[in-house]
Amino acid sequence: MADHNLSVLIADDEPRIIQLINQLIDWNELSLYAIGEANDGLVAKEMLETLKPDILITDIRMPGISGLELAKYAKQMSLGTQVIIISGYKQFDYAYHALKYCAVDFLIKPINKRDLNNVLLHICEQKSHVTVSREYIDTLRQKLDVAEQTKRQQFLRDSYYGAVKENASEKQTYFMQGTHMAIAVKADLSYSFSESDTKILEKIENLLHIIYEPKCTEIETIRINDTVLCVISTMQKDIAALYRLSQKGFGQIKTRLEAYKHLALAMAVSRAYEPGHDIAYSMHEAVETVLCKCVIGNKEVIFAEKIRIGKPYKLLERAQEKQIQQYVEALDGPGLCKSVRELAAAFEPQYGAMPWQLRSLMHELLDIVKKKSETLDPPILYGQWKPLEHAFGECTSFQGMQNAMCEHLESLFGEYEESKRSRESAPIRAAKQYIQQNMQKAITLDDIADAVNLSKNYLCLLFKKEMDTTIVSYITDVRMETAKSLLKDTMLNISEIADRVGYQDPKYFSKQFTRTVGIKPKEFRRIHS
Numbered sequence: 001m002a003d004h005n006l007s008v009l010i011a012d013d014e015p016r017i018i019q020l021i022n023q024l025i026d027w028n029e030l031s032l033y034a035i036g037e038a039n040d041g042l043v044a045k046e047m048l049e050t051l052k053p054d055i056l057i058t059d060i061r062m063p064g065i066s067g068l069e070l071a072k073y074a075k076q077m078s079l080g081t082q083v084i085i086i087s088g089y090k091q092f093d094y095a096y097h098a099l100k101y102c103a104v105d106f107l108i109k110p111i112n113k114r115d116l117n118n119v120l121l122h123i124c125e126q127k128s129h130v131t132v133s134r135e136y137i138d139t140l141r142q143k144l145d146v147a148e149q150t151k152r153q154q155f156l157r158d159s160y161y162g163a164v165k166e167n168a169s170e171k172q173t174y175f176m177q178g179t180h181m182a183i184a185v186k187a188d189l190s191y192s193f194s195e196s197d198t199k200i201l202e203k204i205e206n207l208l209h210i211i212y213e214p215k216c217t218e219i220e221t222i223r224i225n226d227t228v229l230c231v232i233s234t235m236q237k238d239i240a241a242l243y244r245l246s247q248k249g250f251g252q253i254k255t256r257l258e259a260y261k262h263l264a265l266a267m268a269v270s271r272a273y274e275p276g277h278d279i280a281y282s283m284h285e286a287v288e289t290v291l292c293k294c295v296i297g298n299k300e301v302i303f304a305e306k307i308r309i310g311k312p313y314k315l316l317e318r319a320q321e322k323q324i325q326q327y328v329e330a331l332d333g334p335g336l337c338k339s340v341r342e343l344a345a346a347f348e349p350q351y352g353a354m355p356w357q358l359r360s361l362m363h364e365l366l367d368i369v370k371k372k373s374e375t376l377d378p379p380i381l382y383g384q385w386k387p388l389e390h391a392f393g394e395c396t397s398f399q400g401m402q403n404a405m406c407e408h409l410e411s412l413f414g415e416y417e418e419s420k421r422s423r424e425s426a427p428i429r430a431a432k433q434y435i436q437q438n439m440q441k442a443i444t445l446d447d448i449a450d451a452v453n454l455s456k457n458y459l460c461l462l463f464k465k466e467m468d469t470t471i472v473s474y475i476t477d478v479r480m481e482t483a484k485s486l487l488k489d490t491m492l493n494i495s496e497i498a499d500r501v502g503y504q505d506p507k508y509f510s511k512q513f514t515r516t517v518g519i520k521p522k523e524f525r526r527i528h529s
Contacts, residue, residue, distance in 0.1 A: 006127055007035035008120075009053035011044035011070065012086065013063055021057060021086075024113045030120050041065035045073060052079050055123055060087040082123045086111065106147075152220045156231060159280040160224060178217050179239065180279060181272045183208065183230040183246065184286035185253065186293070188264040188394045197226070200260060204228045207256055211249035215242060226393070227290065229283055239272045243303065250301045264394065266290050266298035271305050285309060288356060294395040295355035307353075312360030315347060321368050328372040333413040337406035340365055344402050355398075362392065362401045369409070377458045380416060427452040428466050431459065432474075439479050440502050445471060479503075480516045487525040494521050 008025070012018050018037050025032060035053050038044035041064035048056065048070065056074060058067035065073075071083040085106040105119045157163075185204050189197040205221045208230040213219050218233035234242060250267040257263055268290035270282040289304040296302065316324075320343065327336035343365065344358075351357040366388065373380035388408040395401045430452045435443060448471065449456040463471045479501040486497045498509035513521050 005031045005033050006054040006124060007051070008032050008055045008057065009036050009038065009044065009047055009051065009081075010034065011038040011041070011056065011058040011062060011067065013039050013059065013061070015039065017059065017086070020111065021116070024111060024116050025120065026117050030117065030124055032120065032124075039063075041067070041070060044070055048074055048079060048081060049077075053081055054127060055082050055084065055120065057084045057086065060085055082126070084116075084119055084123075149220070153222050156220060156222045156229070156279070156283070159278075160222070160229070160283050162280070178233040179236045179272050179274055180231060180233045180277075180282060181239070181242070182270040182279075182282040182286035183212070183232070184227050184268045184270075184283075184290040185230070185250075186227045186266045186268075186290045186393075188266075189226045196260075200257065200263065201226075201228055203257060204253060205230075207253050208249075211245065211252060212242070215245060224287065227287060229286060231279060231283065236272070236274075243269065246301050246303075264298060264396070266293035266302070268292070268302040269304065291393070292355040292359060294392060294401055295358050295398045297396045307355060309356055310354070312357050314364060315351075315357070315361050316343070316364055316368070324365065324368045325372045328369055329376070331376075331413050331417055333410040336369070336409055336413075340405055340409075341402055344398065348398060358398050359401070362398075362405060366392075366405065376416075377455055380412065384412060427454055427459070428463060431463065431471070435471075435475055435478055439475070439482060440500055442502065443475060476512065476516060480513060483509075483513060483521070484517065484524065484528075487521060488528045497521070 010018050010021050012021070018039075022034065027033065032055070035051050036047050038047055041062035043064070044056070044058065044062065045065060047053070056070065058070050060067045062070070067083075067085055071085065074081040074083055082104045084104055086109065087106055088109050104123060107115055107119070185208065187197070187200055187204065189200065201223050205223070205228050208221055208228065209219060212230065212232050215238065216232040216234040219230065221228055221230045223229070232242070246267070246269050250265075253267070254265055257265065268286050270285040270289065273282050285304050289302050289307065289309050292302055292307060292309070296307075323339055324336065327339060344361070347361055348358065351361070366385065370380075370382060370385050373385075374382070385408075388405060391404040391408065392401055395404055431448050434448055434451045438447075445456050445460065449459045452459065454462070460471060463469075463474070467474060469477075483497055483501050486492055486500060490497075492500070494510065495506045498504075498506045501509070503509035503512070510521055513524075517524060519527075
């Protein structure tokens with residue numbers, strides 16, 4: 001450790017960040033002292049000139065001039081100031097170049113106390129003429145490599161999801177200089193996605209690097225759900241060799257993962273694209289190609305060029321859609337499955353050489369079923385179709401996709417009807433209870449429907465189905481039965497009884513009683529008194 005103190009200038013346009021850095025630095029242990037603070041780049045530049053601090057800690061983004069410009073200025077003026085760049089992720093490219101050309105190190109927000117003090121410690125050792133260890137240099141280089149990898153992976157993810165907005169072509173040129181192509185390896189993992197599944201994807205990533213790295217100029221991998229995407233850059237003359245290597249490499253991957261019982265893998269390779277072509281396109285092409293294994297199987301590598309992968313289009317006509325919707329509305333699982341198989345058989349001969357189109361057909365059918373199912377009362381929600389979508393991904397034949405869909409449809413419709421039956425009794429009980437408790441009021445169908453949380457039409461149908469009578473007739477029956485009890489057991493007059501059972505007009509009550517019971521209220525009382 002140095003015997004003399006070193007001065008530190010902190011520059012950031014956020015006072016709270018300056019305060020945080022002050023709190024994080026081990027001032028006494030490192031023999032450091034604060035010489036100044038600046039909230040503006042121009043102010044920080046003046047303080048560099050006048051105070052000549054030993055260490056400058058600066059944010060990459062500053063009003064006036066940037067932290068990067070401050071670092072360059074300190075170097076140009078030979079001030080001897082060691083610069084540490086603080087960066088948010090969005091300014092990562094600048095931070096990387098600052099470290100490469102000007103600064104001693106960089107730190108990414110949120111700032112880690114140990115990282116900050118380790119960097120300051122090495123600066124103190126340098127200032128004390130202590131030779132920087134080879135271990136530290138290797139660590140710094142490793143840090144650069146990891147940082148570069150993180151940036152490239154984020155660029156690929158942003159590209160895949162369409163999140164690259166600024167300087168996309170510039171970033172792509174920086175990332176991939178040669179002809180590029182994408183490889184997708186899909187693993188049929190568990191629906192819940194476990195820790196073991198994560199390890200499988202990590203091993204696939206490592207194996208792709210081992211297989212392709214010696215044969216390409218650049219390589220990077222990312223994970224998209226259960227698929228590992230590998231983007232490589234190479235020379236045009238090496239494309240054919242890389243295609244051959246892919247066949248061999250797929251065998252190596254399957255061999256290395258044999259320990260995972262029942263694990264099914266599929267691999268696909270996009271077309272090769274010249275520099276400047278959108279990397280996102282090749283990644284999506286690789287993913288769409290590997291999904292064709294649902295139709296043509298997964299024994300061999302699937303090449304986008306060979307199957308002439310294209311953009312699928314809608315196949316079903318309006319009449320065919322309507323037929324599917326009618327089966328859903330009737331909850332006719334067998335009829336719907338028969339229609340699905342008939343449509344699949346009709347389109348397969350024409351589109352057998354276009355597996356992406358047949359796969360799209362199955363999803364088109366599923367989308368129609370899903371949308372119509374949401375209109376049922378109660379609806380079958382989208383989340384209930386997730387297992388089928390997962391099952392589609394595990395299929396290795398067009399027939400398998402049809403079987404998966406029919407099995408799920410019959411099972412789901414069966415469960416839906418059973419669940420509906422068990423739920424139906426509760427609403428009807430609630431409706432009957434509401435009528436009993438409110439018979440003295442003017443009850444409407446809307447009132448009852450709101451009370452049991454069903455639509456008016458569905459409530460009427462359901463009530464008729466379970467009670468074998470209409471709601472209006474049931475309300476009348478309940479009122480008449482209560483009126484008979486009051487006539488037999490109380491001395492209330494007809495007007496009072498009419499009011500008790502929801503009739504404001506005694507004459508109308510008497511007429512309704514006579515129509516329902518067969519005799520007038522007074523006669524009923526006389527007979528049963």
